[in-house]
Amino acid sequence: MKVEQILEYQKLDREMFKLEKELRDxxxxxxxxxxxxxxxxxxxxxxxxxxxxxxxxxxxxxxxxxxxxxxxxxxxxxxxxxxxxxxxxxxxxxxxxxxxxxxxxxxxxxxxxxxxxxxxxxxxxxxxxxxxxxxxxxxxxxxxxxxxxxxxxxxxxxxxxxxxxxxxxDIDSQIMEAYQKRRKENIFPVVVPLMEEGKGSYFCGGCRTQLSFASINKLDSENVVACDHCRRLIYKK
Ligand SMILES: [Zn+2]
Structure with missing residues (x-):
């Protein structure tokens, strides 16, 4: 599975999020x-x-x-x-x-x-x-x-x-499930990029918490990794 698919999904889902907010407010x-x-x-x-x-x-x-x-x-x-x-x-x-x-x-x-x-x-x-x-x-x-x-x-x-x-x-069901779970909790955006600041310092693109080495290593083999702090799904650009 490519990360692009879930990003495309999220792009459209932003409209849904806005409509839901419109309804709430x-x-x-x-x-x-x-x-x-x-x-x-x-x-x-x-x-x-x-x-x-x-x-x-x-x-x-x-x-x-x-x-x-x-x-x-x-x-x-x-x-x-x-x-x-x-x-x-x-x-x-x-x-x-x-x-x-x-x-x-x-x-x-x-x-x-x-x-x-x-x-x-x-x-x-x-x-x-x-x-x-x-x-x-x-x-x-x-x-x-x-x-x-x-x-x-x-x-x-x-x-x-x-x-x-x-x-x-077309999206991997496990990722979709993880996405929907967070989405129901009103977390948006759910999928955020990995940010690098300086050499070797990686942060969550959502809450800017520094990622552990274990999480960074996990990103080499997996599409996304959950942020320990905000639980958003982080992907490597
Ligand atoms: Zn985070």
Missing amino acids: NPNKAKANKLHETMKTAQERSVKLEERAGAILTEIDKVKSQLKIQQDKMAEFAAKDLTAMTKQDVEKMSALKDKLYQNLQILEKNLTALAENVNAVLADFNKTIKTFNASKEEFAKCKSDYDNDVKAIEGKKSEVAAKLQVIAK
């Missing part, structure tokens, strides 16, 4: 993923806000019923005939009435605060839903653009794959 894919994340966050937030609004509404009901009790008591006092009471009883009644009035004031204040809270939560909820809907719409567009990109790139990939298959037929 697709901007529509990244955007769609981000939008999907926004949708998820908005949905989780809306559920939490709904729960919070529910809790506040329950609290409002509780305060309202407490308020009703105090108001009824106040009405009861107002209906009483004070002329029929002793002075002491009237004073006692008056003190109780003041206390009731204070309670009423506090409850009303609580109610106002709770109403403000629930309004804030509902406003936040509406905003969150708006964000969700806008993201959903944009996501659908990005997803469709991405699907179109995938279709186009996959088409090109099939063309290159067919050509690669033809070339691969």
